[in-house]
Amino acid sequence: MSSDIAISVRALCKTYRILHDAQGSRSRRPPTFRDAIAGRLQAPFRRAPVEEFNALADINFDLKAGEALGIVGRNGAGKSTLLKILSRITKPTSGEVDVFGRIGSLLEVGTGFSNELTGRENIFLNGAILGMSRAEIRREFDAIVDFAEIERFLDTPVKRYSSGMYVRLAFAVAAHLRSEILIMDEVLAVGDVEFQKKCLGKMKYVSDHGRTVLFVSHNMAAVRELCSSALLLGRGRVQALGSTEEIISRYLDEGASSEVRPETGPLKRLRVLQDGHALVIDADWSHLHPIRLPNLGFIIYDHLGSPIVGANPYLLGVDAPNKPCSAGRITARLTEPRFLDGHYFMSAWFGDGSRDFIELPKCISFEVRGMASSRQYPASMVGPVAPACKFDFHVNESATEVNV
């Protein structure tokens, strides 16, 4: 084993047992002591029907010291379980993990904050909870207060803090944790934009300065900014491990293509096409009952999953067709804004204007090509769409240069 490995995970599994009671409802344990005893008395040798659920199955990876690894995956993919095992909150069912260095983990901002205590008291309490010694906290105290920008309210109970101040303080304490390995779960999603930027900057600084970082987020922009490599988890398994860009596009691409044909629901076919400078979305639909306004809604996202534009005929106040019908085709032609070269995703909804019958989140993934030209800045510089823009020039007569 090489000496510059920080975390080594071997054949890691975590299994939860889900007990089923007679009614078929799910719970992990008999709900009360009485039920446990009564159950035992009624059927002393019967085993409760157990369903095993593999939250993690055979996870293997090595993380080099000083690297920042992003962990991405859908909800329920096992990200949080993995972090909980690495931070020793829960034990694995089998497999092993070796960690070289002190681990600081941050699965939540402000864990253990006490509303009645002052900011100062909470810094010491929270610091201790995160594993800092009193001396360490004292040494970092001024930096923490500076970072959180709360010096005036140090001796005010945190229950009087605004929610912004509260998360700033909580993040500030955590950010000053001096451990060689830092584990973080979605903690950047706090505070206002300005503070989020500051946090991201701090995290970037941390990972650029030789510390090992494990970062879980649904925010692909943050993962891309912070991490040099990433790991894609799906249904408890490692789906892919590689460069951040590669993993992010795989994650976003999962189960999406430029045309979908849902097996159930009123939408029979949905696709996105590029027609010159325009995007064309069209959908075939049929429904049990006639609909006056077939309401197809969509949102288009950039390659990191941030929304760009969205619309539906109901919101735009489009006139409904003359008579209700129960099947048909809808075509939406987007000419403004123009989409620049790149990779995009789309979510779609279909309904009758008062309610939605189906929702297909990020079901479509498509490419736009041929929009780059010498007269157009690239999307990486000006964003994914080009505006329709009319310029007006007012000439100030007295300032005109007179040509001879």
Added chain:
Amino acid sequence: MTVADPILPEAPAEPPAKPFLKIRPSSGFAGVDLREMWQFRDLLLALAERDVKLRYKQTALGVVWVVLQPLLGAGIFTFVFGRVAKFDSDGVPYFLFSYAGLLGWNAFNSTLSKGSSVVVQNAQLVSKVYFPRLLLPLSTVASTLVDFAVAMGLMIVLMVFNHIKPGYPLLLLPVWLLLLVMLAAGIALFTSALMVSYRDLQYVIPILLQFLLYASPVAYSLKVVPERLRTIYMLNPLSGLLEAFRWSLLGAGHVHPGEIAYSIAMVFVIFLFGTFSFARMEQKFADVI
């Protein structure tokens, strides 16, 4: 945006040669890692400090309740057992007698009731941060001791008023206090771990405590316990300890070395049982809580 403050040290040039930490599946038997507990001593202090601060945060009334509670209790016992039932109080004013009993009882009572609910109350902490879980029940002892000190202050005042001079047995008082707290902590370790799975214990414990209060020599003297029941009565390890506690303070009571030895042995057995059953159950806390 300024993030360039050089507050973070360079990463260690040479990572430690061998694993710093091994994470392995849970095992049936779990020991107690005393070295790790020592590493986390600052957390123990911080949690204890939080408890004490929160207890007295609600202005002066918080402190007043600490003494008012045993005062009212002693008043009721004096009326019921001293006046109505006319029990003997070993030559000490009944009020003082029952107040002294309550002093020891409250140390036991509050350690047990706070300790047994502390893990469930800190569920959020348990599911989001790692630390030796044993610290949680232990951290509640601090606020119990502060309460004890306040009530003890009033005890001294009462003793001075009643011209009672304690003898050398007073020197043993800290020992009885420690044993009472250990006994309560031992039970609390077991119940707090069990409560993670079975919240029912929240309702069981107050009833158990009420029963114990009347099954122990707090409101009355050992002398009024019928002789033929005495052996059964003394099986409760609290009986010997509380009688010894009051004897240390007031010189009143009937302390038998054999019974005390039994109580002390029981304290250690229960404390060790509590500690190890806690250590075994704590491995599943985060999955169940």
